Structure formats: structure tokens, C-alpha cells
Amino acid sequence: MLGTTKRDRAAERRETTRREILDAAWAIASEVGLAQVTLRDIAARVGMRAPSLYTHVDSKNAIYDAMFAQAWTECLEVMRGLEQNPPNDLRATLRLYARTFFDFSVSSLARHQLMNQRTVPGFEPSPESYAPAVEVLGALRHRMATFGVTSEADVDLYVAIVGGLVDAQLANDQGGERWRRLLDRAVDMYVHDLDQRAGATSLHTTTEDER
Amino acid sequence: MLGTTKRDRAAERRETTRREILDAAWAIASEVGLAQVTLRDIAARVGMRAPSLYTHVDSKNAIYDAMFAQAWTECLEVMRGLEQNPPNDLRATLRLYARTFFDFSVSSLARHQLMNQRTVPGFEPSPESYAPAVEVLGALRHRMATFGVTSEADVDLYVAIVGGLVDAQLANDQGGERWRRLLDRAVDMYVHDLDQRAGATSLHTTTEDER
DNA sequence: CCAGGATGACTAATCATGTTAGGTACAACA
DNA sequence: TGTTGTACCTAACATGATTAGTCATCCTGG
Numbered sequence: 380m381l382g383t384t385k386r387d388r389a390a391e392r393r394e395t396t397r398r399e400i401l402d403a404a405w406a407i408a409s410e411v412g413l414a415q416v417t418l419r420d421i422a423a424r425v426g427m428r429a430p431s432l433y434t435h436v437d438s439k440n441a442i443y444d445a446m447f448a449q450a451w452t453e454c455l456e457v458m459r460g461l462e463q464n465p466p467n468d469l470r471a472t473l474r475l476y477a478r479t480f481f482d483f484s485v486s487s488l489a490r491h492q493l494m495n496q497r498t499v500p501g502f503e504p505s506p507e508s509y510a511p512a513v514e515v516l517g518a519l520r521h522r523m524a525t526f527g528v529t530s531e532a533d534v535d536l537y538v539a540i541v542g543g544l545v546d547a548q549l550a551n552d553q554g555g556e557r558w559r560r561l562l563d564r565a566v567d568m569y570v571h572d573l574d575q576r577a578g579a580t581s582l583h584t585t586t587e588d589e590r
Numbered sequence: 591m592l593g594t595t596k597r598d599r600a601a602e603r604r605e606t607t608r609r610e611i612l613d614a615a616w617a618i619a620s621e622v623g624l625a626q627v628t629l630r631d632i633a634a635r636v637g638m639r640a641p642s643l644y645t646h647v648d649s650k651n652a653i654y655d656a657m658f659a660q661a662w663t664e665c666l667e668v669m670r671g672l673e674q675n676p677p678n679d680l681r682a683t684l685r686l687y688a689r690t691f692f693d694f695s696v697s698s699l700a701r702h703q704l705m706n707q708r709t710v711p712g713f714e715p716s717p718e719s720y721a722p723a724v725e726v727l728g729a730l731r732h733r734m735a736t737f738g739v740t741s742e743a744d745v746d747l748y749v750a751i752v753g754g755l756v757d758a759q760l761a762n763d764q765g766g767e768r769w770r771r772l773l774d775r776a777v778d779m780y781v782h783d784l785d786q787r788a789g790a791t792s793l794h795t796t797t798e799d800e801r
Numbered sequence: 802c803c804a805g806g807a808t809g810a811c812t813a814a815t816c817a818t819g820t821t822a823g824g825t826a827c828a829a830c831a
Numbered sequence: 832t833g834t835t836g837t838a839c840c841t842a843a844c845a846t847g848a849t850t851a852g853t854c855a856t857c858c859t860g861g
Contacts, residue, residue: 540754544750558746
């Protein structure tokens with residue numbers, strides 16, 4: 380019993396240090412850019428020398444990997460949060476999902492670059508870190524299926540449109556609203572297209588069988 | 591007279607070497623990735639040592655800058671090429687432009703990353719190199735205006751949609767057609783939305799006053 | 802035809818960065 | 832109380848961009 384308690388203390392401290400390292404990395408990434416994060420700077424911020432970080436982390440890319448997992452996990456939580464009192468029609472749902480994802484993405488350039496662009500030279504996320512990203516897409520698919528939207532192409536198109544708006548916003552009008560304003564319009568035109576193809580509009584106007 | 595002729599020879603050789611350097615950089619970028627381009631490798635390929643490159647180029651970023659300008663200039667030429675026998679309705683035009691830009695972008699990942707993503711850490715294109723990129727957009731604007739599409743929002747949306755499809759294709763299905771197949775559909779839904787908002791469909795069905 | 806300067810390449814060296822090797826101090830535990 | 836493992840350190844290395852300084856070669860002007 381005592382043994383385990385002590386062990387926990389050690390593991391706890393270890394975990395704390397690890398988190399401090401990641402926090403420092405995020406802070407630096409926000410300040411000077413994702414690719415400008417340097418081990419020496421991280422170390423300085425947590426009161427160490429660069430090589431000491433290797434006690435807690437396998438490599439610099441492992442730090443990026445952990446950050447990648449963190450970011451997508453956070454995103455997953457935000458998107459999951461929408462499953463509380465969900466809208467009951469497709470249009471409102473897709474609007475809500477689009478806006479939520481958009482705002483989440485746009486609120487941190489460094490995070491978006493890490494999550495969605497290959498900004499970091501040698502970095503490739505590990506399968507484990509990639510999992511929450513897949514889950515986010517899975518949740519979206521599931522939600523859309525609820526309204527009868529199941530085809531891969533339909534989902535692909537929605538994803539591309541929302542992603543395109545996010546990228547345009549961050550690339551050309553960071554901090555602004557120029558593309559954000561187009562979100563609802565984009566969703567509406569997408570939903571209209573879906574309606575068109577379905578022929579019957581009766582579809583996706585209410586269906587109750589989530590999760 | 592003689593003087594100028596000799597001068598030309600020198601300048602010619604200089605220009606040739608510079609082009610060789612850029613070509614080498616492109617080749618390496620295609621093979622191992624844009625960010626993995628190294629001055630030593632470029633030098634080796636043109637039969638030099640790394641520091642000698644500085645005789646022809648200001649810095650590594652200057653190489654990226656020149657490549658950026660090259661890429662967008664090439665893109666501009668391709669897009670300008672469409673202005674020979676242009677379609678006479680908006681839908682066909684936007685389909686053509688979208689497909690052309692898409693295919694151009696997708697045909698080289700390294701080039702697309704350089705042109706549209708901030709994949710290279712410290713690199714920011716110079717205003718001069720940026721100019722052809724602006725021109726591409728300007729040409730699009732002009733073409734769309736031909737059909738009465740002038741609002742900033744309308745153009746923004748089109749750009750975001752096409753860009754989103756390109757990004758999705760390159761990120762998730764490189765070499766495939768999964769998002770490429772959605773191009774026409776996306777354009778159609780966009781044009782339909784435009785029609786809707788214009789109220790009158792009479793617009794953009796033919797207008798003759800290009801350039 | 803030859804001296805002198807420009808040109809273009811080279812080697813050596815500097816600086817930044819990730820990473821490895823090899824210690825050392827201290828706390829926990831037997 | 833001695834042992835051991837943990838977390839940190841310094842020194843060192845590899846790679847990469849960049850600078851400084853040198854040298855050969857080639858053109859040009861006398």
C-alpha cells in the first residue's frame with residue numbers, strides 16, 4: 380500500500396513535468412510559430428537544459444506528436460459537446476458543426492497547422508495520436524447518417540468545404556471574419572444540393588436514433 | 591558593341607547556372623519533400639559545394655522565393671491559357687477554372703505546399719514573388735465579373751471551395767480522384783446559389799466584353 | 802601580348818539545433 | 832546506512848545555413 384502510494388507521487392511528478400513541457404511548447408508555438416519551437420527554448424522555460432528533456436520525452440517529434448494528440452482530443456471533446464441537445468434538422472446541425480469546428484480551428488493558428496497542415500518538416504503523427512482525429516470524423520459521419528446522409532462523397536464534400544473556409548480564413552484574413560461570414564451560406568448551398576439529389580425533401584427533417 | 595556581346599555571354603551563363611540551381615531544388619523537393627531540400631544537396635547536384643551557391647543566390651529562402659514566383663507564374667500562364675476560346679456561360683467557366691486549377695495544384699505536392707501552405711519554416715514570399723499569385727486571383731475576379739459576379743463574398747466562397755477540394759485531395763488521397771470527382775458538383779451547387787441570390791437567372795448567360 | 806581586376810569556385814570556420822554519452826547528486830528504499 | 836534509480840547536468844557530435852577569406856581563371860584594356 381505504502382509502496383504504491385509513493386510510486387504514485389513519483390509518477391505524478393513525472394506526469395506534471397511532462398505536461399509542463401507540452402505547455403511550454405504550446406506557448407512558444409503560439410508566440411513564435413510552430414516550426415520555431417526549439418528544445419533549448421522549451422527547456423529554458425521549464426528551467427532545464429535541452430538534453431534533460433529527453434528524460435521525459437523521446438524526441439522533439441514526440442513532443443509534436445503529443446501536441447497533435449492533445450489538439451485533436453480537445454477538438455473531439457468540443458465536437459462531442461454538441462451532441463448534448465442537438466438540433467433536429469440537418470441544416471441546423473451542419474451549420475452548428477461547421478461553425479464550431481471553424482471557431483475551434485481559427486482560434487489557434489499553430490494548433491491548426493499542427494492538426495491539419497504538414498507545417499513541421501519531419502513530423503508524421505503516430506497512429507495513436509491520429510486516433511482522435513479519426514474519431515472526430517467518425518462522429519461527424521455518424522451524425523450525418525442520422526439524417527440519412529451516408530454516402531462518402533457527401534461527407535467528403537462537406538469536409539472539404541468547411542476545411543476550405545478555415546484555411547482561407549487563416550491564410551488571408553487571420554483574426555478577421557471574412558470567410559467565417561460565409562459559413563451558413565456554404566452550408567445552405569450544400570444542404571440544398573443534398574435535397575436536390577435526394578429528390579424527396581421529406582428526408583432528414585427529423586429522425587431520432589442517435590448513437 | 592563587342593563589350594556588350596561579351597557581357598551577354600557572362601550574364602547568360604550566370605542565368606543558366608541560376609536556373610540549374612532552381613531545377614535541382616525542384617527535383618530534390620519532388621523526391622524528398624520541400625522542407626528536406628538542403629543547400630548541400632542542391633550544390634552536389636549542380637556540381638558545387640554549398641557555400642558556392644551564395645554566388646548565385648542570396649540565401650536558401652531566396653531559392654524558395656524564386657521557386658514560389660516560378661510556380662505562381664506557371665499557374666498564371668495555365669490559367670491565362672483558358673482565356674483562349676472561353677466558355678460563354680458562368681457554370682462552364684467556373685467548372686473549367688476549378689478543374690484546371692485543381693489539376694495544376696494536385697500534380698505536384700511540393701509545389702502546392704510552397705504556393706499555398708506555409709510548409710517551409712522561416713519562408714515568407716517577397717512582394718515581387720507574390721505578384722503573380724495576386725494576378726491569378728485578379729484574372730479570376732475579372733473573368734467572374736464578366737458574368738456579373740463581382741461581390742467579394744462570392745469570389746471568396748468560390749476560392750475557398752476549390753481550395754478546400756484541392757487540400758482534401760492532397761492530404762487524404764494523394765494520386766487519387768476522390769475529391770476531384772466532386773469538382774463539378776461543387777461548382778454546380780455554387781452557381782445555383784448565385785442564381786438563387788440574383789433572383790433573375792437571366793444574368794450570366796452570355797456577355798461579351800472580356801479583358 | 803600581358804597586367805589587373807572581376808568572377809566564381811573552394812576551404813575553413815561560426816552558429817543554431819537535435820541528439821547521444823557519460824557523469825553526479827539526491828531521494829527513497831532495503 | 833549503503834544501494835539504487837531518477838532527474839538533471841556538461842561535453843560532444845552531426846547536420847545545416849551562412850560568412851570570411853583565398854585562389855584560379857577569364858576577360859578586358861593597354
